[in-house]
Amino acid sequence: MIHNEKIDMILSRKSVRRFSAALSDEELETLLHAAMSAPTAMDYQPWHFVVVNDNATKENLRSFLPYAKMINENCTGIVVCGDISLYEEVSKRDGEDNTLYWVEDCSAASENLLLAAHALGLGAVWTGIFPLESRISKLRETLALPENIVPLNLILAGHVLSEGRVKDKWDTSKIHYEKF
């Protein structure tokens, strides 16, 4: 394996769930820049990002997101959403449903965002929304999302209070050559 600082940065990313301070405007903008540089199907860039700083909204999110209870005033919430209306024309034209490409596109953006946070010495964690309908509908209501905008996840990001450990996920049994 080749050792390289940028690769090491990817290998050392881990979820951070305890924060000491929310993102500054400049940090937030940097993370969103990284998110919006992800690859997307047909270059559609279907993403929208809803930034949550308001404490009352955070409290509301805590009440129906059991695995995002660590959201508080010391972190910034970022809901990564996809615009599913972009794919309707293409789906009709091609006769195949392309709609779910938004999930891949927004997942790529989310991973970019997590890596950018780590690169800046910040922390972040992806918390799950899609495909759970109960979470999607409550989030839709809370954030006033239009019909065509579907939330993928809620990312919490901020300054690190305590870090988890890096998990070594390297597993040669997951690699297959030529055929499975």
Ligand SMILES: Cc1cc2nc3c(=O)[nH]c(=O)nc-3n(C[C@H](O)[C@H](O)[C@H](O)COP(=O)(O)O)c2cc1C
């Ligand atoms: C689709 C998805 C949903 C996740 N949902 C949650 C969640 O709701 N709450 C949480 O604390 N972590 C969540 N995580 C983070 C995972 O628990 C974490 O990535 C995994 O345990 C591996 O740890 P690492 O990120 O430190 O490598 C989620 C990650 C993904 C990709």
